[in-house]
Amino acid sequence: MMTNQGNRVTQGQFSFLPDLTDAQITAQIKYALGKDWALSVEYTDDPHPRNTYWEMFGNPMFDLKDPAGILLEVNNCRKTYPNHYIRVIAFSAVRGVESVTMSYIVNRPKKEPGFSLVRQETEGRCIRYTIHSYATDKPEGERY
Amino acid sequence: MASETMKEGKERYKSGVIPYKKMGYWEPDYKIKETDVLAMFRMTPQAGVDAEECAAAVAGESSTATWTVVWTDRLTACEMYRAKAYRVDLVPNTGPGTKTEAQYFAYIAYDIDLFEGNSIANLTASIIGNVFGMKAVKALRLEDMRIPVAYLKTFQGPATGVIVERERMDKFGRPLLGATTKPKLGLSGRNYGRVVYEALKGGLDFMKDDENINSQSFMHWRDRFLYCMDAVNKASAATGEVKGHYLNVTAGTMEEMYARAEFAKSLGSIIIMIDLVIGYSAIQSMAIWARKNDMILHLHRAGNSTYSRQKNHGMSFRVICKWMRMAGVDHIHAGTVVGKLEGDPLMIRGYYDTLLDTHTEIQLEKGIFFEQDWASLNKCMPVASGGIHAGQMHQLLTYLGDDVVLQFGGGTIGHPDGIQAGAIANRTALEVMIMARNEGRDIWNEGPQILQEAAKWCGPLKAGLDTWKDVSFNYESTDSPDFVPSTTASV
Numbered sequence: 001m002m003t004n005q006g007n008r009v010t011q012g013q014f015s016f017l018p019d020l021t022d023a024q025i026t027a028q029i030k031y032a033l034g035k036d037w038a039l040s041v042e043y044t045d046d047p048h049p050r051n052t053y054w055e056m057f058g059n060p061m062f063d064l065k066d067p068a069g070i071l072l073e074v075n076n077c078r079k080t081y082p083n084h085y086i087r088v089i090a091f092s093a094v095r096g097v098e099s100v101t102m103s104y105i106v107n108r109p110k111k112e113p114g115f116s117l118v119r120q121e122t123e124g125r126c127i128r129y130t131i132h133s134y135a136t137d138k139p140e141g142e143r144y
Numbered sequence: 145m146a147s148e149t150m151k152e153g154k155e156r157y158k159s160g161v162i163p164y165k166k167m168g169y170w171e172p173d174y175k176i177k178e179t180d181v182l183a184m185f186r187m188t189p190q191a192g193v194d195a196e197e198c199a200a201a202v203a204g205e206s207s208t209a210t211w212t213v214v215w216t217d218r219l220t221a222c223e224m225y226r227a228k229a230y231r232v233d234l235v236p237n238t239g240p241g242t243k244t245e246a247q248y249f250a251y252i253a254y255d256i257d258l259f260e261g262n263s264i265a266n267l268t269a270s271i272i273g274n275v276f277g278m279k280a281v282k283a284l285r286l287e288d289m290r291i292p293v294a295y296l297k298t299f300q301g302p303a304t305g306v307i308v309e310r311e312r313m314d315k316f317g318r319p320l321l322g323a324t325t326k327p328k329l330g331l332s333g334r335n336y337g338r339v340v341y342e343a344l345k346g347g348l349d350f351m352k353d354d355e356n357i358n359s360q361s362f363m364h365w366r367d368r369f370l371y372c373m374d375a376v377n378k379a380s381a382a383t384g385e386v387k388g389h390y391l392n393v394t395a396g397t398m399e400e401m402y403a404r405a406e407f408a409k410s411l412g413s414i415i416i417m418i419d420l421v422i423g424y425s426a427i428q429s430m431a432i433w434a435r436k437n438d439m440i441l442h443l444h445r446a447g448n449s450t451y452s453r454q455k456n457h458g459m460s461f462r463v464i465c466k467w468m469r470m471a472g473v474d475h476i477h478a479g480t481v482v483g484k485l486e487g488d489p490l491m492i493r494g495y496y497d498t499l500l501d502t503h504t505e506i507q508l509e510k511g512i513f514f515e516q517d518w519a520s521l522n523k524c525m526p527v528a529s530g531g532i533h534a535g536q537m538h539q540l541l542t543y544l545g546d547d548v549v550l551q552f553g554g555g556t557i558g559h560p561d562g563i564q565a566g567a568i569a570n571r572t573a574l575e576v577m578i579m580a581r582n583e584g585r586d587i588w589n590e591g592p593q594i595l596q597e598a599a600k601w602c603g604p605l606k607a608g609l610d611t612w613k614d615v616s617f618n619y620e621s622t623d624s625p626d627f628v629p630s631t632t633a634s635v
Contacts, residue, residue: 002382004345005568009384013317014579016347016572018601024579031582049314049386090317096502096523099307102317117381125370129377129412 002114009047009112012087012105025074025088025106029067037090037101038062039070043081045143048115048133060091074106083109083144109135109144161212164200168223169209174230174253181254182290183271184513186235188247188283188456198280199229199250205275207258227254235626247456249287249513261298264424264471272459286459289466290514297519299470303434303441305522306500306547309474312414312440313386315349318578319546321570322350322390324529324553329356333363337371339563343556344379344387346567350549351375353392355419355446365395365404373411390417390442390475398426405433415440420464421447424471431472442527443473455623462491462511465498469524476524481543483531488621489543499524500547508627525549533612534573534605538591541577550574561607569608572598 001007005016014020020028032039039061042054057077064070077086086107089100118130135143150156150168164170176182183206189198201209207227208217231251239246260266276284310316325331325339340351351372359365372389380387393404393416401418408416416439418430427443434441451458461478468476478495479487494510500523504516528544529551540550552570559566576598581587587594599606 002384004382005347005564005571010347010571011314011385014575016568016575016602017579017598024583027583028579031584047384049380049384052311052314096520097307099311100316103314104317115381115384117378126411127370127374129373131377131381 002112007112008108009085009105009114011047011049012103014104019108020104020106022071022075026067026071028102028104029070029088032090032102033065033067033070035090035092035101037092039064040089040091041073041077041086042089043077043084043086043107045084045109045140046133046136047085047112048131048136050131054085054087057086060089078107082107085109111144157213157215157218159213159215163197164204164209165194165197167200167204167209167213168226169200169203169207169229170196171228171230174228176230176253177255179256179292179294180290181256181259181267181271181292181295182514183252183254184287184289185250185252186247186285186287186456187250187281188245190280190282193280195232195234195246195248195250196229199232199248199252201278201280202250202275202284203227203229203252205278206252206270206273207254224255225258227252227258237626245282251513256292256295259295261295262300262428264428264467268424268467276458283456285455285457286463287511288460288513289463290516291466291470293517293519296470296517296521299521300428300431300435300472301521302469302474302524303431303439303472303522304474306474306525307523309440309525312438313349313388315386317546318574319541319544320349320525320549321347321567321574322352322527322529322549322551323348323556323567324352324354324551325357326354326553326557328354329360330362333367333371336363336368337375339557340372340389341375341379342563343567344376344389345382346556346564347383347571348387348552348556348567349385350388350390350415350551352390352442352551353417355392355394355421355444357392358394365393366407369404369407369411369413373413377412386414388413388415388440390415392417392419392444393430394419394422398429401426401430402433405430405437405439409437409439413439415442417442417444418473419444419446420468424467427468427471427473434474435472440474441472442475443468443477445477453622460511460623462495462498465495465524466516469499469518469521474522474525475527475549477529478526480528480530480532480540482536482539483528483617488624491621491623491625492543494625496526496544496548499526509625511625523547527551529553531615531617533615534569534608535592535595535612535615537573537577537595538587541574541581542588546578555608555612558611559604559608560611561604565604566608568602568604572602572605573608 041057044054090102092101113134120128233249235247238244452461479492527549533555556566
């Protein structure tokens with residue numbers, strides 16, 4: 001079990017808050033659409049802090065401007081992967097940004113075992129650190 | 145017009161002393177070139193010195209002039225090398241009938257060939273080199289500069305930049321959170337790392353050395369680095385987030401700074417730190433090292449207030465921001481508005497814009513006198529540090545926006561229930577405020593209520609709010625903008 005606040009992976013914008021309701025997710029989607037950002041849904045069962053590329057639940061929805069439609073995609077992903085981490089991501093294509101502008105988790109595994117820190121002692125007192133996710137000891141798709 | 149103000153030929157080069165205005169440094173009809181470096185100074189001329197002559201003297205002494213006529217000018221294309229003062233305005237609310245002696249805004253244009261590419265040292269040796277000591281000016285302050293695209297393109301710019309820093313850290317859509325380890329002096333390496341671990345595990349993204357933590361008898365630098373990196377990685381494993389600690393590599397020599405930076409890299413640190421006092425060239429060198437080694441480079445502005453705070457002397461902090469973005473740092477302390485350190489809200493917004501814009505328009509109310517195209521130079525992350533706490537979150541977010549590192553040092557470590565609780569309070573306050581703002585709530589007015597609502601389910605936030613509820617630093621700013629919104633007089 002994780003021992004930090006909330007006993008959970010705290011990536012994303014809102015992990016210190018209670019789990020988001022559909023209404024709250026929709027409000028954030030509206031905010032992104034209001035800025036002309038494209039939304040995307042991604043999922044993973046490897047929450048390593050440097051696992052950049054979560055699986056895409058379809059391409060970013062560049063042309064979908066209806067918050068209800070996007071929430072539908074979020075919920076489809078939740079139904080398909082009920083025990084995975086799922087996040088909503090927003091992308092800005094504006095020059096000078098051209099990157100991710102929002103990222104918040106909307107689904108989690110029921111149990112989050114967290115990570116171990118592997119210390120490899122090297123020269124002198126130096127240590128090489130590896131952050132290891134307990135869940136990834138099992139094959140993809142069988143982790144949570 | 146130029147011929148009226150300037151003598152020419154044999155007459156111009158007769159041995160002796162002639163006014164700067166007549167030496168070619170005052171040219172009111174000058175047509176600004178796209179490639180010119182522009183500077184705007186606030187001048188207080190000595191009694192009896194004409195403002196235009198004073199501006200010409202500033203232009204002269206910051207470019208080619210000496211106090212007397214030299215024939216050797218005639219061996220050069222001296223017309224081009226002379227800086228040209230082209231505009232002088234009386235500063236609003238100064239001069240006869242006011243409480244302040246007359247000050248003037250003097251605009252000066254410099255040809256790009258006056259400067260060596262990629263050298264802040266060379267640029268500054270001209271612009272702020274000799275000129276501040278000249279007797280003809282009682283006081284002088286560099287207010288703003290326009291750096292032409294052609295010259296900007298010779299600089300590397302921020303080693304990492306805001307966008308890439310966020311991508312590397314996987315943190316989007318909110319300010320980053322940090323804190324400076326306290327007490328800044330005296331902790332052993334082991335005790336110091338404890339503070340780092342607690343705060344990062346609690347929910348901060350960064351911890352930080354202070355400006356004067358280098359390698360003292362109570363804690364040598366290698367010990368600090370080793371303990372801090374254990375804390376960083378342990379906190380990362382405890383939260384599943386990328387975390388960092390700004391390891392201050394400031395030292396007496398470049399050799400020593402490189403050695404410390406290399407050690408930080410070998411331990412897997414994502415960020416190192418330097419102080420402004422190491423000097424412009426040292427900063428540029430560290431920025432090159434940082435780009436080469438995938439390192440975020442944090443700059444503490446130690447020393448800046450000695451020359452940036454007083455309104456009539458030195459230089460505006462926005463110019464330092466400009467130079468530091470060119471020099472290549474990724475973070476710079478740029479004010480909090482509401483905290484313990486100096487700062488008028490609009491002036492600070494001007495610093496933030498200078499660090500973050502891709503294109504800046506003239507905005508006199510923010511102290512920005514020139515349009516500036518940033519030529520795709522990376523953005524530099526402003527850092528707000530000093531006397532801020534969770535109870536001000538709505539104000540901080542409103543004034544400073546999303547692209548900022550909010551540093552709650554005392555506001556984390558001083559929490560009554562411990563350092564982790566302090567970090568939880570700050571992070572929860574931030575997330576709840578971002579969510580409310582994005583939902584369209586009026587956080588400026590509803591902020592305190594939004595925080596109180598969250599405090600009902602977040603004990604650490606409640607304790608933090610109760611502890612710091614009455615803390616504020618309401619002093620008048622020494623540095624505020626002087627501008628007239630229209631052609632009528634300001635109040």
